[in-house]
């Protein structure tokens with residue numbers, strides 16, 4: 001396989017992923033938002049408007065920012081005491097060792113930061129971030145988030161893990177990544193080895209459509225599982241990609257069949273130019289209702305919204321208990337039952 005990641009409008013054109021008529025808008029777009037489509041994803045795209053193409057190929061509609069969209073929709077920046085750290089919740093902290101991502105999904109809320117030029121935290125910034133964690137004993141869990149932490153070099157990843165291993169108040173390390181699905185060849189055995197930790201290390205993998213479950217992704221997932229790492233999933237509810245019961249059911253079942261426990265189904269953050277993926281919360285609610293009782297409980301995710309303005313994540317239901325009527329609940333078919 002040609003192992004090249006596509007970045008430029010010219011490269012997209014060569015692979016027939018974009019239309020000639022869109023060239024000038026896409027060139028303009030590329031000044032703001034980077035594109036990266038791994039060789040694996042190029043292979044997987046059958047048509048530019050299929051569920052994989054939509055996620056990765058830039059589109060002129062992304063130039064349009066709606067009034068309710070924001071560069072920092074969940075106000076992470078205000079919660080960042082020093083570069084690389086986002087501290088919103090008392091007991092856990094995000095550590096973002098790099099801003100680059102191997103695959104710039106078109107709906108990502110970190111869009112304003114894209115561009116390989118602002119890449120890695122410097123060595124000194126990383127050391128300061130780790131020092132900050134050391135000095136805050138209320139932090140139990142460190143969440144490596146992104147840009148995607150699984151594109152760090154094994155040496156750098158190992159350094160982070162080893163350093164965290166030596167901080168007594170850290171009990172848990174969590175890594176959020178899309179790499180096992182979107183660029184599985186990056187998960188070499190050397191890299192897997194760099195994740196060895198004395199602490200409980202969890203990995204949350206991100207996939208949005210059953211087509212992403214390829215044989216290469218399976219190898220990557222299997223190697224994580226073999227090294228004893230528990231896996232959870234997160235997905236984003238996206239229009240024309242997974243906003244129907246059949247696809248969501250297949251996606252959630254695929255996770256379970258690969259020994260990955262569905263954790264979060266995210267309501268899309270309102271990042272600039274993402275309205276072409278917007279699914280109303282009412283519809284998300286209906287979809288989850290339709291899945292209740294229909295799929296194994298193991299496959300059931302929490303449907304969450306990161307409230308704009310930095311107020312945190314909240315579950316969006318569905319709810320079956322109402323405190324106003326404490327002696328009854330709804331059953332999975334929405335009939336009232338006495339309890």
Ligand SMILES: *Cc1c(COP(=O)(O)O)cnc(C)c1O
Pocket residue numbers: 076086087088089092093094143313
């Ligand atoms: C999402 C998020 C977390 C992790 O939240 P969980 O509900 O524990 O998965 C932590 N910090 C920040 C800033 C977040 O946005």
